[in-house]
Amino acid sequence: MTAFSRGQRVIGSATHYVENQPRWRVDVDEYGLNAPLAAAVSGFGAEWADPELREAGALVGSAGFQRDAYLANVHTPIAHAHDRWGFRLDEVEYDPSYHRVIGEAVARGAHTSAWADPRPGAHVARAATFMLFAQVEPGHACPVSMTHAAVASIEGSPWVADEWLPRAYSREYEPRLLPNETKSSALIGMAMTEKQGGSDVRAGTTTGESMGGHAYQITGHKWFCSAPMSDAFLVLAHTTRGNVDEGLSCLFVPRMLPHGMRNVFRIQRLKDKLGNRSNASAEVEFDGTVGFVLGEPGRGVRTILEMVQRTRLDCVLGTAAGMRQSLAEALWHTRGREAFGALLVDQPAMTAVLADLALEYEAAMLSGLRLAQLFEAGATDRDVALRRLATPVSKYWVCKRGPQHAYEALECLGGNGYTESFPLARRYREQPVMAIWEGSGNVIALDVLRALTRDSESGEAFADELGSTSGASTVLDAHVDRTLALLSRLTHEDATEAQTQARRLSEDLALAFQASLMLRHAPSRDAEAFIAARLGDDRGAQYGVLPSGTDAAAIVARH
Known part of the structure; x- marks a missing residue:
């Protein structure tokens, strides 16, 4: 191929050389270029995180990461309710680009680093890391955010926390649904909204009947379930124990039960959203689904x-x-x-x-x-x-x-x-x-x-x-x-x-x-x-x- 000089016209090949267009904004350091953010991180007590934030800034500004951000929004998630033989599958398929994006965010602690290593400035450093990743690809930030936030609701319930918090703190990312005994990491979502209630969560009709101890069997439908590929979910349901109405409780619903058995978690369809396209939001149904109460029964809100x-x-x-x-x-x-x-x-x-x-x-x-x-x-x-x-x-x-x-x-x-x-x-x-x-x-x-x-x-x-x-x-x-x-x-x-x-x-x-x-x-x-x-x-x-x-x-x- 012959190299042509800037602005040279070639008859029959090119009409002109394109000028006055900025080059692609790739391979930049999103943290190093953001002086106000770096100053604020230091001002709020997390200056120790500067090396890690610079590394994350270079990563999210790279051409490869930005390409993955683009692909994850072009090749949007697909729900598979059944397998080829008609058995319930209830899985969401994502483009590999999405898994690469969320894997990098998890590896750098954008989800739970502040909980796993609670030193001074940890929440500020985690917030800055979260912003760097969300700046380039926002859809993956939903499960990252929910996993971070769910810790606050789980930590007071050792019957769930002892097994699940070490997995939530992990910086490994495993997208497959695997038996709990063989999977060392976890992302956590939530399913709160019901079609007849919306923001009025007390108007929900999902119920949970006590199975003894902390376990409940759940029946109901959720209108918005965020990040349905997650390993577990926080769910609100009206619970009963025997003939006693306990009120609205918060239940922890794992996708997998012991010994590799799948919990009932029926994905009805994915929402066709205005934005947030790389992240799936689903309608789900519970029918005898097992959940474990968090906190006190009846104090779910x-x-x-x-x-x-x-x-x-x-x-x-x-x-x-x-x-x-x-x-x-x-x-x-x-x-x-x-x-x-x-x-x-x-x-x-x-x-x-x-x-x-x-x-x-x-x-x-x-x-x-x-x-x-x-x-x-x-x-x-x-x-x-x-x-x-x-x-x-x-x-x-x-x-x-x-x-x-x-x-x-x-x-x-x-x-x-x-x-x-x-x-x-x-x-x-x-x-x-x-x-x-x-x-x-x-x-x-x-x-x-x-x-x-x-x-x-x-x-x-x-x-x-x-x-x-x-x-x-x-x-x-x-x-x-x-x-x-x-x-x-x-x-x-x-x-x-x-x-x-x-x-x-x-x-x-x-x-x-x-x-x-x-x-x-x-x-x-x-x-x-x-x-x-x-x-x-x-x-x-x-x-x-x-x-x-x-x-x-x-x-x-x-x-």
Whole structure:
């Protein structure tokens, strides 16, 4: 093959040499290039994890990993209810690319490293690792997140924990359903939602009848079962013991029973979802399925809430990871393409958009890492109180901001962004799931109200957190005063008025939390720009409407 010089035309072969297109964004260090994340990891006490995070950043930025992320979303999971002879199989087939992705995430502890090695900063380091992997391929993050979160619901029940937690802590990944006696690792999913109940889990009709001891026999149907290829699941069911109604219990349902026998776990069909295509979500049926109670019978909601708190945190982390992918792709494109005689990144209007997207990402990322810090081993009572409120507050707002952030970044790429050859079309479809999973907007906003009315300490802890930056910004101080006044009023209002204002309160609390974190952990220039753009008198409704005088170019350069 003859090599042609740049721009040379060849009659009958090629019309022109393509110029003014950035090269593919592959073989990059996603951690090394993300200075705000590296600074935050250190600031929140996990600087010891820097070498491992750099290794993970290089891996997820490699051409091979990005290719697997693409293939896992093109070749989506397939359910096999029966084998060729008509016997129940109930397995989900994934493309090998998906197994490679999740295997790498598990090998680096994105699932349970914080539990397995609970040293200071472990939850922050695990959160950063989780974000690096979710930035490039988000679908696999669902079972990774659930396995991490399930530990909190399992650890107090030794009849399950003694056998299953060592397997959940393993950094091996084995996708096959094998007898428990021969499989040393495990992923854990959950099946909560029923078609007639949705977010109202108490409206479920799945039942569990005591078999003696901790075992129950389950009958029912679940409308959404996340990651049905997992080795075990947390399931809510109304349990009875003899003629006694115990109430709603949380049951641990393994796919395999002793001696290689398969538990009854009938996969009816996979959901055809807007996004999250690489990850299967299924409708499943239980018919004499064996499960083991976690915690106390009849206290299932309380037991599962320990898991839900952590999966909600991962919704924040996953959304922030998506924001980073969107921002990184937009920056890459605009730094490699010219228009009207200058690079796009240097065009003032584009610089403002990119800077605003960067501010949004950093505030979301800081929210996620601060929450992760509140879950560290040895957390104080004040930390626990703060996370009870700050988790739903952040989940509500950060996840709401995700889809619009992805769209605005997609637009930075122009027509390329709207095609499946670039990752932002996939990201645009992906971001809404974080706002829906583990409680959509109204459910989360009402949980914020519930936390405040049932637990006065959470409101006090939140006020203390905001008080740490009191006096640093008159704009923020005024916003905090208004927000705390609204909080006080709504906790004494009738239920209808309080619920009507629940979204406003959640948004105001989240913005105050983010602004305070920016003041503590971001450069003052960036923090002041964020506060002015989100809380100031001349704030805009769209990305790129920054206050006059903002040094947008400096903000962009840092990212």
